[in-house]
Amino acid sequence: xxxxxTSGCGLFLAALMVAGSAWPTTLPADANTVxxxxxxxxxxxxxxxxxxxxxxxxxxxxxxxxxLFFHLYLNAFAGSRxxxxxxxxxxxxxxRAESKGNWGWIRIGRLLLDDGSDLRPAIEFVRPDDDNPNDxxxxxxxxxxxxxxxxxxxxxxxxxxxxxRIIARTGFVGDFHLVGQWFPKLAVFEGELGWxxxxxxxxxxxxxxxxxxxxxxxxxxxWVVGATGFEVRNGxxxxxxxxxxxxxxxxxxxxxxxxxxxxMEVVETDFEPxxxxxxxxLERARTLLDRGAADLELPPMRLRLIVPREQRQMVPRMVxxxxxxxxxxxxxxxxxxxxxxxxxxxxxGAEEAGGMEYPNFIATGADRLDAFPxxxxxxxxxxxxxxxxxxxxxxxxxxxxxxxxxxxDEGVTSYAEVSCMAAIAADRLVPxxxxxxxxxxxxxxxxxxxxxxxxxxxxWEYRRQQDYVLASYTKMALALRTVEGLIGPEAMARGIRTYxxxxxxxxxxGSDLVEVLSETSGWDLGPFFDQAVYGDAVPDxxxxxxxxxxxxxxxxxxxxxxxxxxxxxxESSEESAGDSRLVDLQLARRGDFVGPVDVELRWSDGTVExxxxxxxxxxxxxxxQGSSRLEQVVIDPDVVWVLETNRADNxxxxxxxxxxxxxxxxxxxFRLAGYMFLRxx
Amino acid sequence: MAGTPSVVxxxxxxxxxxxxxxxxxxxxxVVLIPAQxxxxxxxxxxxxxxxxxxxxxxxxxxxxxxxxxxxxxxxxVALACGCFLVIAWWVLWHAGTVRWWLDPQTEAARxxxxxxxxxxxxxxxxxxxxxxxxLQVIVATAPWLPLLAQVEERFLLPLLIFGxxxxxxxxVLVWIAALRGAWLVGEPGRRSAMAAWARGMAAALRQPVRxxxxxxxxVLPGLALLVLxxxxxxxxxxxFLLIAWLLSAFCWVALHLSYAxxxxxxxxxxxxxxxxxxxxxxxxxTLHDNR
Numbered sequence: 001x002x003x004x005x006t007s008g009c010g011l012f013l014a015a016l017m018v019a020g021s022a023w024p025t026t027l028p029a030d031a032n033t034v035x036x037x038x039x040x041x042x043x044x045x046x047x048x049x050x051x052x053x054x055x056x057x058x059x060x061x062x063x064x065x066x067x068l069f070f071h072l073y074l075n076a077f078a079g080s081r082x083x084x085x086x087x088x089x090x091x092x093x094x095x096r097a098e099s100k101g102n103w104g105w106i107r108i109g110r111l112l113l114d115d116g117s118d119l120r121p122a123i124e125f126v127r128p129d130d131d132n133p134n135d136x137x138x139x140x141x142x143x144x145x146x147x148x149x150x151x152x153x154x155x156x157x158x159x160x161x162x163x164x165r166i167i168a169r170t171g172f173v174g175d176f177h178l179v180g181q182w183f184p185k186l187a188v189f190e191g192e193l194g195w196x197x198x199x200x201x202x203x204x205x206x207x208x209x210x211x212x213x214x215x216x217x218x219x220x221x222x223w224v225v226g227a228t229g230f231e232v233r234n235g236x237x238x239x240x241x242x243x244x245x246x247x248x249x250x251x252x253x254x255x256x257x258x259x260x261x262x263x264m265e266v267v268e269t270d271f272e273p274x275x276x277x278x279x280x281x282l283e284r285a286r287t288l289l290d291r292g293a294a295d296l297e298l299p300p301m302r303l304r305l306i307v308p309r310e311q312r313q314m315v316p317r318m319v320x321x322x323x324x325x326x327x328x329x330x331x332x333x334x335x336x337x338x339x340x341x342x343x344x345x346x347x348x349g350a351e352e353a354g355g356m357e358y359p360n361f362i363a364t365g366a367d368r369l370d371a372f373p374x375x376x377x378x379x380x381x382x383x384x385x386x387x388x389x390x391x392x393x394x395x396x397x398x399x400x401x402x403x404x405x406x407x408x409d410e411g412v413t414s415y416a417e418v419s420c421m422a423a424i425a426a427d428r429l430v431p432x433x434x435x436x437x438x439x440x441x442x443x444x445x446x447x448x449x450x451x452x453x454x455x456x457x458x459x460w461e462y463r464r465q466q467d468y469v470l471a472s473y474t475k476m477a478l479a480l481r482t483v484e485g486l487i488g489p490e491a492m493a494r495g496i497r498t499y500x501x502x503x504x505x506x507x508x509x510g511s512d513l514v515e516v517l518s519e520t521s522g523w524d525l526g527p528f529f530d531q532a533v534y535g536d537a538v539p540d541x542x543x544x545x546x547x548x549x550x551x552x553x554x555x556x557x558x559x560x561x562x563x564x565x566x567x568x569x570x571e572s573s574e575e576s577a578g579d580s581r582l583v584d585l586q587l588a589r590r591g592d593f594v595g596p597v598d599v600e601l602r603w604s605d606g607t608v609e610x611x612x613x614x615x616x617x618x619x620x621x622x623x624x625q626g627s628s629r630l631e632q633v634v635i636d637p638d639v640v641w642v643l644e645t646n647r648a649d650n651x652x653x654x655x656x657x658x659x660x661x662x663x664x665x666x667x668x669x670f671r672l673a674g675y676m677f678l679r680x681x
Numbered sequence: 682m683a684g685t686p687s688v689v690x691x692x693x694x695x696x697x698x699x700x701x702x703x704x705x706x707x708x709x710x711v712v713l714i715p716a717q718x719x720x721x722x723x724x725x726x727x728x729x730x731x732x733x734x735x736x737x738x739x740x741x742x743x744x745x746x747x748x749x750x751x752x753x754x755x756x757x758v759a760l761a762c763g764c765f766l767v768i769a770w771w772v773l774w775h776a777g778t779v780r781w782w783l784d785p786q787t788e789a790a791r792x793x794x795x796x797x798x799x800x801x802x803x804x805x806x807x808x809x810x811x812x813x814x815x816l817q818v819i820v821a822t823a824p825w826l827p828l829l830a831q832v833e834e835r836f837l838l839p840l841l842i843f844g845x846x847x848x849x850x851x852x853v854l855v856w857i858a859a860l861r862g863a864w865l866v867g868e869p870g871r872r873s874a875m876a877a878w879a880r881g882m883a884a885a886l887r888q889p890v891r892x893x894x895x896x897x898x899x900v901l902p903g904l905a906l907l908v909l910x911x912x913x914x915x916x917x918x919x920x921f922l923l924i925a926w927l928l929s930a931f932c933w934v935a936l937h938l939s940y941a942x943x944x945x946x947x948x949x950x951x952x953x954x955x956x957x958x959x960x961x962x963x964x965x966x967t968l969h970d971n972r
Contacts, residue, residue: 312834313834313837368834368837369828369837371837372837372838372841437739437742439739440740440742440743443739443743444742444746447743447746447750543730632732632733639740645743645747646747647747648728648730648744648748651732652730653731656729656730660914660918661911661913661914661918661919661922662918662919662922663713663717663922664728665745665749666911667911668741668745669749671742671745672742672745675742
C-alpha cells in the first residue's frame with residue numbers, strides 16, 4: 001500500500017523524469033570508474049539471491065595493473081571465525097539478537113573476461129589486514145592481460161548469495177530483507193599504490209569507486225521494494241513475481257530492501273524547498289557562507305519512506321526529519337545531487353539493520369512507543385535521520401576511505417548532525433522533543449573514558465568497539481566544534497562547504513579536510529589536528545593560584561641615565577605611595593594539548609578583561625595591577641574547547657560561594673538522569 | 682480487627698507522637714550524612730569556585746559529571762547503605778507504633794518504648810515490607826508485558842493508557858493493603874505477613890473510599906514536601922528543606938496512624954475473689970423495681 005502525503009506526487013515524478021536526464025550532466029565527467037549492470041532474483045523462502053552482473057571498469061590512474069580485487073563482504077557472516085565476527089566478540093552491533101546459525105555467504109559461480117577467458121580458476125582469497133585464514137571477504141583475480149592507464153575491461157560474473165539473519169547492516173528477519181554488501185564489487189585501484197582493498201570489519205563499511213548501477217531485482221509480485229537510485233522499469237508481473245529495475249548514477253554502492261505489503265508500506269512524498277526550508281536557516285546560511293540566495297537555491301527531490309505498519313504513527317515525524325535534513329545539508333553543504341532518497345525504518349526484530357547509510361538509501365529506526373510521551377520527547381528519530389542523511393554527503397559524495405579513516409566521514413557527519421539538531425532544538429522546529437543540549441550530551445560522552453582516545457586509527461585498530469564510536473563520532477565531532485569556536489562559525493561553514501564542493505565524487509583524506517579548513521580560515525590548523533585527531537593530547541587548563549597584595553611604595557635607587565637617584569625623588573606622592581593592588585595570577589596547562597585559550601578576568605569595579613594565553617608553557621604567571629580586586633577568573637569562558645572534559649578547575653572566584661543548597665547534588669543527579677533518558681531512550 | 686481509616690485520627694495520633702515524627706525526620710537526614718560528606722569534601726571546593734551566576738546550559742552538567750565521577754563508587758555505596766537504613770528504620774517505627782497502639786496497657790507515647798516494641802516484631806514487619814516491594818515491582822511491570830508482543834497499532838494507545846492506570850491503581854492498592862496489613866499483623870497470634878497483607882487488601886476493597894482518602898491525603902503532600910525543596914534554590918534553601926522534610930515526616934507518620942484501629946480498652950482489674958471469667962452480668966433490683 002502506498003500512502004500519498006502530497007497530492008502532487010505524480011506531477012512531481014513527471015518533473016523528475018524530465019530533470020533526471022539533465023542532472024547527471026552537472027556531475028564531473030570522470031566520476032564513473034566502474035559501472036555495474038546486475039540482474040538478481042530473490043528466493044524469499046531461502047533468503048537467497050542469484051545474480052548475474054556485468055562490470056565495466058576503467059583504469060583512471062597513471063599505472064597499469066594485471067590483477068583485480070573484489071569485495072565479497074557477505075562472507076563476513078559466513079562463520080564465527082571470520083574477521084568481522086571475531087571483532088564483534090560475540091556481541092551484536094546494535095545490542096540486538098545475534099544471527100545464530102543463519103550464516104550468510106557469497107559465491108562466484110562464473111567469472112568471464114570480455115574476451116571470453118574464464119577467470120574463476122584465478123580467484124584466490126587474500127587477507128590484507130590480519131592474515132586470518134578463516135576470512136573470505138577479499139578475493140584477488142590475476143588477469144591474463146594488463147589493463148593500461150585509461151584501459152577498460154568488462155567482466156561477467158554469476159554469483160549466488162545467502163543472506164544472513166539480519167546482522168548489523170544486512171540480512172533478513174522474517175520476510176523483511178535488507179540487502180546490502182551483496183554482490184561482488186571491485187575495490188579501488190590507486191595507481192602506483194596498487195589496489196586498496198580491506199577485509200570486512202565490524203567498524204567500517206565502504207571504500208569503492210563511483211560508477212553507474214542498473215539493477216533489476218526480481219521479487220514476489222506484490223512486495224514493496226526500495227533501493228539506491230530510482231525506479232526506471234517496473235516489469236509485468238508473472239508467475240507470482242515481478243522485476244523492478246533501478247538506476248543510479250555516480251554512486252559507489254547499491255543496496256535495496258524488500259518486504260511484503262502487510263509488513264511494510266511505502267510513503268511517497270517530497271522535499272519542496274519553498275515549503276521545507278526554514279527561513280531562519282536560509283538567513284543563517286547566507287550570513288555564514290556569505291552567498292546570495294541564488295547560490296543557496298535547492299532543487300526539489302523525491303522522498304520515499306518504507307516503514308513498518310506498526311510505525312505508521314511516526315510517519316509525519318519521519319517525513320519532517322527527512323525534510324529538515326535535506327534543508328540543513330543542502331543549505332550549508334550544497335544541494336543533494338540526486339533526485340531521490342529512500343528511507344527505510346526496519347520493523348521490530350530487524351533493528352540491526354537500522355542506523356545505516358547506503359548511497360541514496362538510508363536505514364533509520366524507530367519504535368512504535370516513540371509516538372507516546374515520554375519516549376516521544378527523545379530526538380532519536382530526528383537525530384538518526386539527520387545523521388544517516390549526512391552520510392549522503394560525507395561518504396556518499398565525499399567517498400573517503402572508511403576503513404583507514406572511518407573517523408573522517410563519521411566525525412564530520414556527527415559534527416553536522418549535532419549542529420543540525422542543535423538548530424532544530426533552538427528554533428523549536430520539532431516541538432515534540434524536550435529541551436536538550438546536544439553538544440552537552442556529546443561532551444558528557446567524552447567524559448566517560450579513562451584513557452585518552454586517539455581518533456586517527458584504522459577502523460579495526462581501536463582497543464574496543466566503544467573506543468571506535470567515541471573517537472570516530474564523538475571526539476571528532478567535538479574536535480570540529482572546537483575548530484569552529486577557534487576560527488569562527490563563518491570560517492567553519494565556508495571551510496566545510498569548500499571541502500564538499502572540492503571533493504565531491506572523489507576520495508578525500510583527512511589531510512584534505514585539514515588543508516581546506518586551514519586555507520579558508522587563514523589558520524594553520526595542522527598542529528590542532530595533530531594533537532586532537534592524529535594524537536591523543538588532552539586539553540586541560542586550570543587556575544592554579546590567585547594572590548592579592550597591596551603594592552608597596554617604591555624604595556631604593558634607580559639609574560636615570562645620568563646617575564643614580566633615590567626612588568621617589570621628584571615623583572608625585574600618588575606615584576610613590578603605590579595606591580594600587582597587585583594580583584599574582586597563575587594558570588596551568590595540566591593536559592598535553594597546546595593551544596590558545598581565552599581567559600576572562602572580572603574585577604570588583606565591574607570591568608571585564610579578556611586575555612589570550614597560548615599555553616605553550618606548562619604554566620604562566622601574570623602580574624596584574626589595578627585599583628580594584630580581581631573577583632573572578634574563567635579559562636575558556638565561551639566554552640570553545642569542548643574537547644576539554646576537566647573544566648571544574650577552569651573557574652576561580654574571590655568570594656567563595658556559600659553553600660547554596662545542601663543537596664544540590666541530588667537535584668543535579670535527577671537532571672543528569674533525565675538527560676541520559678532523553679539521550680539513550 | 683480492621684478499624685476504619687481516618688485522616689483526623691492520623692493527624693491526632695501523629696501530633697501525639699511528635700517525638701516519633703522528629704525521629705523519622707532526623708533519620709531521613711542522618712542517612713544522607715555520609716553521602717553528603719563525600720560530596721562536600723570532594724566536590725565542594727570545586728563547586729565553590731564556580732561563577733556566581735551559574736554556568737551555561739550544558740556546561741553545568743558537564744562540570745557536575747566531572748566532579749562527581751571520581752566519587753561515584755563511594756557515593757553509590759553510601760546511598761545504598763542509606764536506603765537500606767531508611768527501610769530498616771521505617772519498618773522499625775511502623776512495627777513499634779502498631780504494637781504500642783495495640784497494647785492496651787500503654788498510654789504514654791514514649792519513643793524508646795515504641796522502638797522497643799518495634800524491635801521485637803521487626804522481622805515480621807520486614808517480611809511485610811518486602812512482600813509489598815515485590816508486589817510493587819510486579820504490578821509496575823506486568824501491565825506492560827503485552828508490549829513485548831506484537832500489538833496492533835490501534836491497540837497501542839489503549840494499552841498504554843490501560844497500563845498507566847493499572848500501574849498507578851495497583852501501586853496504591855498494594856501500599857494501602859500493606860498499611861492496613863501492618864495493623865493486622867500486630868494482632869496477637871498473627872504472624873504471617875502474607876496473610877496480613879491479604880487481609881489488608883480485603884479490608885481495603887471492603888472500604889475503598891475510606892482506605893483511599895487518607896492515602897492520597899497524606900502521600901501527595903508527603904512526596905511533594907520531600908521532593909520539591911530539592912529544586913528550590915532561593916534564599917534559606919537549607920532551612921526550607923529542613924522544615925519541609927519535617928512536615929513530610931509528619932505526613933508519613935500520620936499516614937500510617939490513619940489506618941490504626943480503635944485502641945483496645947484496658948482490661949478492668951480482676952478481683953482475687955472473683956473466679957476467672959467468663960462473667961455473667963446480673964442485674965440487681967433497684968428501688969424503682971420495688972414500686
